[in-house]
Structures are given as structure tokens and as C-alpha cells.
Amino acid sequence: MAETLLQSPQPLTAAVRIGEGRGDRMQIPPGALVVLVGPQGCGKSTFARRWFRDTEVVSSDECRRLVSDDASNQEVSREAFTVFYALLRARLTHGRVTVADATNLAPWSRQKLRQIALARGRPLVAVAFDAPLETCLxxxxxxxxxxxxxxVEQSHHAFRQALAELPHEGYDRLYVVQPEAEDGS
Ligand SMILES: Nc1ncnc2c1ncn2[C@@H]1O[C@H](COP(=O)(O)OP(=O)(O)OP(=O)(O)O)[C@@H](O)[C@H]1O
Ligand SMILES: [Mg+2]
Incomplete structure (x- = not known):
């Protein structure tokens, strides 16, 4: 397929699979940008809250809430993402570990995040959430x-494509998080 031919034949980064409860297995280099990738409801924000400090997590929905008092307000996307990228740039300029908590499903959105990190000489980590559509819903x-x-259905479809592309996008590390039974077993 044409899409396959555009990718390098060998993945640049091998994916490491971890369970949701095993975020402690991630190796996050100092000052890294951690790019979360996954459809709505897959558990990105929950995972980020569990494994990172609250100041390390920069959430697009929290930016919507900060500018409009409503975390689901789609009418303020422009202003919310201006705040989102400003926070990412500020933290990465100062070498702070920063988690980009948005769906990050469009290739251009991940490219933009990579450029922000690389311009500041920061390492890049991607964390993809491989939850079935039924689990997200x-x-x-x-x-x-x-x-x-x-x-959510469209996002999940886009996620399957993103999962194939992520190993070729040049992250220093790539984790693929899989859901576990809710009792943690
Ligand atoms: N490991 C888990 N076990 C059970 N429920 C979970 C788990 N992770 C997340 N959830 C629940 O699933 C719902 C969606 O999780 P969360 O809000 O973290 O998803 P999200 O990926 O951040 O979605 P969005 O992209 O819409 O922000 C929440 O109600 C959360 O409590
Ligand atoms: Mg979220």
C-alpha cells in the first residue's frame, strides 16, 4: 500500500507493551515530552493522573475549562490549544517533564508536538492506549x-492508523498501554 511505502521499512522505535497498572515500568528521560495517543474514553487522563505529578500533565480539556469554564466546550478549541501549546513550550523550555494529554490522533498534531520538543532539545516519549472500542465507549x-x-468510533479508527505510524515517527521510547481487569489482575 502507498502508506506503507512512505514509511521506513524498519521501525525506528520498538513498542514496549505495559498494563495500565504498570506505569512504573516506563522510563521517562529527564525533561521529556510525553505524548499521549488514544481515542476519547481510553483512559489517558486517568493514567496521567496516576503516574505523573499534576503540574506535569497539560490537558487540552483542562485548557478548554480554563478559558470557558467547560472542559467539553468545542467552540473554544482555538484559544484552548493556544494555551495548551504555550504551557508545553514554557515547561519544555525549562526542562520539565511534560505530558501532552490530548487525543493526538492526527499525524500533524503529533508532528507539531515533536517539533516543540526537538526545538528545545528534549527527549520524546509516546504512550499509546490500545483499548478496544467497546472499552472506550x-x-x-x-x-x-x-x-x-x-x-469515539471515528477516533478509534484513526487510532489504529496512528498505532501503525508511531514506531516510524522517531520517539526515544514508545509504550503501548493495554487495559487490565478493573480489579487490577
Ligand atoms: N483503568 C481503568 N479502569 C477503569 N476505568 C477507567 C480506567 N481508566 C479510566 N477509566 C474511566 O474511564 C473513563 C474515561 O477515562 P479518561 O477520562 O481518563 O479517558 P481519556 O482518554 O482521558 O478521554 P478523553 O480523551 O475524552 O479526555 C473515566 O470515567 C475513568 O474513570
Ligand atoms: Mg482526558
Whole structure:
């Protein structure tokens, strides 16, 4: 396929699979940008809260909330992402570990994040959330902020493509997080 031919034949980064409860297995280099990748409801923000300090996590939905009092307000995307990228740049300029908590499903959005880190000489880590569509839908149906089912379906489809591309995008490390039973077994 044409898409396959555009990629280098060998992946640049081998994916390391971890369970959701094994975030302690990640090796995060000092000052790294950690790019989360996954559809709505897959568990990115929950995982980030568990394994990183609150100041390390920069969330696009939190930026929506900061500019409009509503974390799900899609009408303020421009201003929210201006704040999102400003926070990322500021932290990375000062060598602080920074987690980019957004879906990051579009190739251009990941490219932009890579450029921000590389311009400051910072390492790059990608963390992809390989949860089945049913898990994403079920999880997000139980939370307060609801995303339409068709949006989650489209995002999950985009995620399958992203998962194939991530090993070729040049991260220093690539983790693929898999859901575990909720009792942690
Ligand atoms: N390991 C888990 N076990 C059970 N429930 C989980 C787990 N991780 C997340 N959840 C639940 O799933 C829902 C979605 O999780 P979360 O908000 O972290 O997803 P998200 O990937 O950040 O979604 P979005 O892209 O919409 O922000 C939440 O209600 C959360 O409590
Ligand atoms: Mg989230």
C-alpha cells in the first residue's frame, strides 16, 4: 500500500507493551515530552493522573475549562490549544517533564508536538492506549463528560492508523498501554 511505502521499512522505535497498572515500568528521560495517543474514553487522563505529578500533565480539556469554564466546550478549541501549546513550550523550555494529554490522533498534531520538543532539545516519549472500542465507549458512558458515540468510533479508527505510524515517527521510547481487569489482575 502507498502508506506503507512512505514509511521506513524498519521501525525506528520498538513498542514496549505495559498494563495500565504498570506505569512504573516506563522510563521517562529527564525533561521529556510525553505524548499521549488514544481515542476519547481510553483512559489517558486517568493514567496521567496516576503516574505523573499534576503540574506535569497539560490537558487540552483542562485548557478548554480554563478559558470557558467547560472542559467539553468545542467552540473554544482555538484559544484552548493556544494555551495548551504555550504551557508545553514554557515547561519544555525549562526542562520539565511534560505530558501532552490530548487525543493526538492526527499525524500533524503529533508532528507539531515533536517539533516543540526537538526545538528545545528534549527527549520524546509516546504512550499509546490500545483499548478496544467497546472499552472506550463503556468507560466514557460512565463519566460525566460525554462524547458522541460516532466521534469515539471515528477516533478509534484513526487510532489504529496512528498505532501503525508511531514506531516510524522517531520517539526515544514508545509504550503501548493495554487495559487490565478493573480489579487490577
Ligand atoms: N483503568 C481503568 N479502569 C477503569 N476505568 C477507567 C480506567 N481508566 C479510566 N477509566 C474511566 O474511564 C473513563 C474515561 O477515562 P479518561 O477520562 O481518563 O479517558 P481519556 O482518554 O482521558 O478521554 P478523553 O480523551 O475524552 O479526555 C473515566 O470515567 C475513568 O474513570
Ligand atoms: Mg482526558
Amino acid at each position: 463503556e468507560r466514557q458512558s460512565r463519566r460525566q463528560r460525554q462524547v458522541p458515540v460516532d466521534v
